[in-house]
Amino acid sequence: MSAATRPSARPATPSTNRGFMSRYEGPIFDADNHLYETGDALTRYLPKEYEGFVRYVEIDGRTKVAVNNHIYESIPNPTFEVVAPPGSFADYFAGRNPEGKTLREMAGTPIRSIDAYRSAEPRLQLLDELGIDAALMFPTLASLVEVNLLDDPEGTCTIVHAYNQWLFDEWPFDYEQRIFTTPVVNPCIPERGIAELEWVLERGARVVLLRPGAVAGTRGTRSPFLPAFDEFWRRVEESGVLVAMHASDSGYQRHANEWEGEDRAMMPFAPRPFSDAVNTGRPINDAVTSAICHGMLSRFPGVRLLSVENGGSWALHCLKAMEKTYGKMPKAFAEHPREVFLRNIYINPFWEDSLEALVDVMTPDHILFGSDYPHPEGLAEPFEWAAEVSAMYPEDDVRKIMGGNMFGLLGLEVPA
Numbered sequence: 001m002s003a004a005t006r007p008s009a010r011p012a013t014p015s016t017n018r019g020f021m022s023r024y025e026g027p028i029f030d031a032d033n034h035l036y037e038t039g040d041a042l043t044r045y046l047p048k049e050y051e052g053f054v055r056y057v058e059i060d061g062r063t064k065v066a067v068n069n070h071i072y073e074s075i076p077n078p079t080f081e082v083v084a085p086p087g088s089f090a091d092y093f094a095g096r097n098p099e100g101k102t103l104r105e106m107a108g109t110p111i112r113s114i115d116a117y118r119s120a121e122p123r124l125q126l127l128d129e130l131g132i133d134a135a136l137m138f139p140t141l142a143s144l145v146e147v148n149l150l151d152d153p154e155g156t157c158t159i160v161h162a163y164n165q166w167l168f169d170e171w172p173f174d175y176e177q178r179i180f181t182t183p184v185v186n187p188c189i190p191e192r193g194i195a196e197l198e199w200v201l202e203r204g205a206r207v208v209l210l211r212p213g214a215v216a217g218t219r220g221t222r223s224p225f226l227p228a229f230d231e232f233w234r235r236v237e238e239s240g241v242l243v244a245m246h247a248s249d250s251g252y253q254r255h256a257n258e259w260e261g262e263d264r265a266m267m268p269f270a271p272r273p274f275s276d277a278v279n280t281g282r283p284i285n286d287a288v289t290s291a292i293c294h295g296m297l298s299r300f301p302g303v304r305l306l307s308v309e310n311g312g313s314w315a316l317h318c319l320k321a322m323e324k325t326y327g328k329m330p331k332a333f334a335e336h337p338r339e340v341f342l343r344n345i346y347i348n349p350f351w352e353d354s355l356e357a358l359v360d361v362m363t364p365d366h367i368l369f370g371s372d373y374p375h376p377e378g379l380a381e382p383f384e385w386a387a388e389v390s391a392m393y394p395e396d397d398v399r400k401i402m403g404g405n406m407f408g409l410l411g412l413e414v415p416a
Contacts, residue, residue: 028402029133029404029407031368032370033123035140037139041163041167042163044166044169053159062077074249080117081113086378090352090380119171120170134403136181137171138182139209146213150221151217156216160196161196168200168203173206180410182244183200185197185210206241208236210224212248212310213248213283213287225296225297240411243305245305245306245307246309246310253279256279288341288345295334307345312350313353316361319341322338345366346409347368348367359397367400368406369403385402
């Protein structure tokens with residue numbers, strides 16, 4: 001079923017939390033909410049022959065997750081029994097950290113995960129309390145899977161399917177037409193990628209999650225946007241499903257390691273200056289450049305790619321670089337890359353980003369609000385951003401950015 005023929009979303013229960021927003025009372029669709037997985041998310045449906053492929057191990061008194069005998073350090077507590085409070089890293093990511101506190105120091109006392117972080121029904125009640133009409137719901141733990149299996153496409157497809165089965169159990173892909181959970185897709189083996197896409201579509205998926213990075217292969221990785229994967233993208237276009245490229249572990253830590261002489265994993269909660277400076281925005285920049293330069297978005301112009309939790313600062317440089325390349329070799333492109341970028345790409349900027357230049361180029365029609373709630377690097381009160389945006393843009397533009405664009409992309413009626 002195409003997005004245009006899908007039913008309307010019902011409006012959320014009005015929230016008293018909106019009372020302080022004197023300049024904005026319109027729809028709020030949060031394009032970046034997160035769930036916290038339970039301990040069996042990757043193992044509940046893993047086939048018997050993969051027993052032990054994913055394990056929780058104790059190291060120095062801390063629980064870690066191992067995938068294919070590789071211990072993954074990037075997520076400090078993969079059980080999510082306790083988590084950092086929502087928004088506790090806000091000052092750090094806004095560049096307000098004159099004392100040089102570590103993220104662990106900023107996190108303060110951890111809190112226990114509540115039911116609303118773990119399942120859809122209580123999360124819906126929390127959305128009402130927060131004044132949010134609808135939200136995309138992204139995984140947290142799933143980000144560790146694909147980067148550890150880049151030489152194992154069969155294992156990648158198997159564990160992706162096992163995770164999606166768990167996800168559908170706990171978080172229906174379209175819950176009450178207000179929570180839209182994003183199952184994972186990976187076309188590394190095209191026929192299995194298409195089968196997985198069909199499986200999630202049959203269960204109501206409206207948005208799917210694609211890691212912004214090269215996909216696994218037995219002879220090395222390659223872009224998922226090459227012609228070899230065209231049948232996958234043909235089905236994406238036919239279905240009308242949205243494809244979200246959410247920030248993940250795209251494997252780019254290896255570039256910093258080459259300069260620093262180490263074999264270090266990506267450590268988002270223990271960042272280093274060099275890695276932060278050179279890797280921020282690179283995976284999404286490269287993914288979008290590939291989708292355009294390798295021609296997928298011209299072969300399938302109906303595909304819509306959402307960039308989520310990658311910020312917006314990468315976009316203008318990406319666009320400028322492709323325009324310069326087009327000036328050198330215009331016959332290598334089916335269309336001008338600027339036209340493709342502005343037609344097919346939608347961007348959720350960081351809440352701390354400077355918006356003016358991005359909006360000037362993308363127009364308000366391609367900007368999406370996302371809070372990253374309840375992650376510590378996100379907003380503790382997701383609707384706070386509305387007040388800031390309302391002070392910058394006309395009401396019609398604010399309504400698009402804060403929710404109208406996402407409702408439109410899903411073919412849903414915008415709540416009054």
